[in-house]
Amino acid sequence: MIARLFSGRTSVRELKRLRPDELAAQAYDHIQNAQIAHQSHDPATLTTETQLATALLALADYLNDSK
Numbered sequence: 001m002i003a004r005l006f007s008g009r010t011s012v013r014e015l016k017r018l019r020p021d022e023l024a025a026q027a028y029d030h031i032q033n034a035q036i037a038h039q040s041h042d043p044a045t046l047t048t049e050t051q052l053a054t055a056l057l058a059l060a061d062y063l064n065d066s067k
Contacts, residue, residue, distance in 0.1 A: 012028065016063065016066070027056035027060070028053075030056065031053045
């Protein structure tokens with residue numbers, strides 16, 4: 001999902017088809033992964049998972065506002 005967004009081939013029309021609730025659910029999964037990484041003392045994974053969750057939530061919010 002994230003790779004598709006940044007590949008340069010994703011159109012605005014494709015983005016509008018994404019469901020904010022699905023993006024939020026994916027973000028929640030990344031937050032859980034970040035918590036596991038924190039407990040495992042894995043700062044690289046913690047940072048990556050947190051950034052992915054943040055990006056997904058920001059996109060979900062944007063799509064929610066644009067409707």
